[in-house]
Amino acid sequence: MNYTIRPAREADMADVLRLIHELAVFEKEPEAVEVTLEQLLADGFGESPKYSCLVGSHNGVIAGMALFYPRYSTWKGPVIHLEDLIVTESARGTGLGSALLTEVIRHAAGLGAKRVSWEVLDWNDPAIAFYEGRGAHVMREWNVVHLDKKGIAAYLKDYAGI
Amino acid sequence: MNYTIRPAREADMADVLRLIHELAVFEKEPEAVEVTLEQLLADGFGESPKYSCLVGSHNGVIAGMALFYPRYSTWKGPVIHLEDLIVTESARGTGLGSALLTEVIRHAAGLGAKRVSWEVLDWNDPAIAFYEGRGAHVMREWNVVHLDKKGIAAYLKDYAGI
Secondary structure, eight states, rough: OOOEEOOOOGGGGHHHHHHHHHHHTTTTTTGGGOOOOOHHHHHHHSSOOOOOEEEETTTTEEEEEEEEEEEEEEEEEEEEEEEEEEOGGGGSSSSSHHHHHHHHHHHHHTTOOSEEEEEETOOOHHHHHHHOOOOOOEEEEEEEEEHHHHHHHHHHHHHSSO | OOOOEEOGGGGGGGHHHHHHHHHHTTTTTTGOOOOHHHHHHHHEEEEEEESSEEEEEEETTEEEEEEEEEEEETEEEEEEEEEEEEOOGGTTSSSSSHHHHHHHHHHHHHHHOEEEEEEEEEHHHHHHHHHHHHOEEEEEEEEEEEEHHHHHHHHHHHOOOO
């Protein structure tokens, strides 16, 4: 199947948000998506976009997306982080996910990034096999830590007198 | 002990790089630090800084740092990522690390960030206990994935014909 991969336009973001919701269901956290279409548009298409997004479409229908942005490694310097790579269920196994990843890595290389990073659930064996097959290292001893909005407020109340 | 915590100035960055090296030794990867003082200065103090940095000093001597930057969550919107929080060995246990973390979280709250994230080694029990005691969630099922510079080049050669 042939897909077109191109930078997302504002008109694509409703489809992108649909894919974000689909992934949240797959990751067993359907209630966790707080971002709105308005916020995605404001954050991605202003003067200082907070992210870059590619979409993959077939016959004009968007079936996948990749969203990424710069990070900064104190070891390597500027790097690229792939926040989400999502392919809608009906299009899995068609090569679209692979094509999106390739475009992200090509883009990162063009920017001179010393690394592309992302995160994976440790029970997502097909994804891990795919990434490792492509030369990525799953850093199993590194865990992600989150202090959420409620935690931020509680922290500041307890430790900063706010 | 009383520390002063303030935004890093250009003149502090040699000390910041010293702390980065010290952490790399602790994390058993002393050879991994490729970033130079020149790059830290260019990336952090230009018109579009790629990171923010706080330093903690006592009697004018820098004993700790915290380096952070914005990220973008497709579930929450703009968030803050704490890349490194380092306290020099002789100053551990003095409360400086805690004070630096508090300042980062205060800063993130001021920006309206919906989350502060960071990464921790799963064998670093004292750090994990500290973070969890402060209300953070260690997402043990989420692993970090890296495609390094060599991996980027190999990937593009194999899959993108570059």
